[in-house]
Amino acid sequence: MSRFSLLAVAFASAATLLSAQDAPPAEVMTKGQQVYMQVCFACHQPTGLGLPGMFPPLASSDWASAQKPDRLIRMVLHGVTGPITLNGKPFTTPAPIMPPQGAALNDDQIASVLTYVRNSFGNKGSTVTADQVKTIREAEKARAAMWTQAELDKIPVN
Numbered sequence: 187m188s189r190f191s192l193l194a195v196a197f198a199s200a201a202t203l204l205s206a207q208d209a210p211p212a213e214v215m216t217k218g219q220q221v222y223m224q225v226c227f228a229c230h231q232p233t234g235l236g237l238p239g240m241f242p243p244l245a246s247s248d249w250a251s252a253q254k255p256d257r258l259i260r261m262v263l264h265g266v267t268g269p270i271t272l273n274g275k276p277f278t279t280p281a282p283i284m285p286p287q288g289a290a291l292n293d294d295q296i297a298s299v300l301t302y303v304r305n306s307f308g309n310k311g312s313t314v315t316a317d318q319v320k321t322i323r324e325a326e327k328a329r330a331a332m333w334t335q336a337e338l339d340k341i342p343v344n
């Protein structure tokens with residue numbers, strides 16, 4: 187390999203690294219915030235802090251900032267039920283149910299709202315694409331039940 191192409195490779199990988207950490211496009215964040223303020227805010231609150239003992243916070247949440255969004259997409263599509271741990275501690279609520287949104291929200295809306303959540307409230311995560319949501323919606327199309335943490339734990343996020 188010539189010195190020039192080595193340099194080109196170095197530049198290309200630096201660019202990939204940079205873009206992986208870039209802030210998501212503003213229009214995606216705006217769209218995501220709109221969906222958040224229609225659907226998620228009622229429980230997780232506009233601040234993303236949730237309600238103690240009732241709804242878990244999305245701020246500084248290990249779920250929200252996971253490297254890959256594969257669990258988050260499934261949670262929004264089909265909902266979640268049963269006890270969960272958050273940042274390594276049990277989150278206790280008398281109503282451990284997050285309702286499914288797969289019928290109400292399209293792939294683009296789910297991608298935007300998750301991008302918003304992953305890049306708000308102090309979180310920093312990759313942009314979620316409508317294609318990622320579409321692929322998981324297709325892969326899980328036989329599913330009707332809400333997810334439990336035991337099942338979600340089997341979905342890799344690294």
Ligand code: HEC
Nearest residue numbers: 225226229242243244247249250266267268270282283284
């Ligand atoms: C009706 C209330 C409700 C709505 C609406 C709701 N959630 Fe939740 N959410 C919950 C509850 C309750 C849990 C914990 C579920 C459990 O304990 O099984 C949860 C858990 C979560 C978690 C994992 C725990 C954490 O705090 O990080 C994420 C991420 C999440 N919700 C994101 C969302 C997003 C994004 C939306 C909107 C698309 C949304 N939720 C809508 C109630 C809700």
